[in-house]
Amino acid sequence: MRTLSPSLLSADFSKLSDEIESIEKAGTQYLHLDVMDGHFVPNISFGAPIIKSIRPISNMIFDVHLMIENPEKYIEDFAKAGGDILNVHAEVCPDLSKTIDMIHSLGCKAGVTIKPDTPVDAVIDVLEKVDMVLVMTVYPGFSGQKLIPEAMKKIPELVKIRKNKNLNFDVQIDGGVNMKNIREVLETGVDSIVAGSAVFGAENPGKAAAEFLNIFKEYEK
Numbered sequence: 001m002r003t004l005s006p007s008l009l010s011a012d013f014s015k016l017s018d019e020i021e022s023i024e025k026a027g028t029q030y031l032h033l034d035v036m037d038g039h040f041v042p043n044i045s046f047g048a049p050i051i052k053s054i055r056p057i058s059n060m061i062f063d064v065h066l067m068i069e070n071p072e073k074y075i076e077d078f079a080k081a082g083g084d085i086l087n088v089h090a091e092v093c094p095d096l097s098k099t100i101d102m103i104h105s106l107g108c109k110a111g112v113t114i115k116p117d118t119p120v121d122a123v124i125d126v127l128e129k130v131d132m133v134l135v136m137t138v139y140p141g142f143s144g145q146k147l148i149p150e151a152m153k154k155i156p157e158l159v160k161i162r163k164n165k166n167l168n169f170d171v172q173i174d175g176g177v178n179m180k181n182i183r184e185v186l187e188t189g190v191d192s193i194v195a196g197s198a199v200f201g202a203e204n205p206g207k208a209a210a211e212f213l214n215i216f217k218e219y220e221k
Helices: 013-025 048-057 075-081 096-105 120-126 154-165 182-186 205-217
Strands: 003-006 030-036 061-067 085-089 109-114 132-136 170-174 192-195
Touching: 003 205, 013 048, 013 205, 048 061, 048 075, 061 075, 061 192, 075 085, 075 096, 085 096, 085 132, 096 109, 096 120, 109 120, 120 154, 132 154, 154 170, 182 192, 182 205, 192 205
Parallel strands: 003 030, 003 192, 030 061, 061 085, 085 109, 109 132, 132 170, 170 192
Antiparallel strands: none
């Protein structure tokens, strides 16, 4: 089953509870939480306290995307705050395998993210250990960017490796996905879709999420 993971970064923070409730009622499975530190990416978003504050109001899987340097220093904080999946960038982890083990030791699922310019080879050695690979199809740090088609080619590559090696990780896409290109994106074989502006930027986020989920049904495996 394909999953939708709307990015909270695009939500109206003056009414977070209502925004989260609207997409969950629509059947959304994941909530994508973009954590930015102002170093690995130019912007700063929010940290563990915000995640902890919204954890009691939702049963969705908290899909935490750590766009930060030295993630190993903060992983425990995000696990305690209620993160279910902790996703770190391959580009900032000198010992990616050790970081993944640390995430698993805290009872969370572990993901690894690659930026548009980072090849699949950068994570090939940890594919047997991860629960998710997140393919960025925009440069991390800003919402509302256009999808980079070249980056999307890594998705079928990962799907093929998973099949050939009989592995069990999900492939997620993040960046520029909207109602105009969603079918093209789904054709790649991707398992999970991050959508920020296309959901929370809509007049009715719950309705927008439901529209995505209805299209997903056309591609059920």
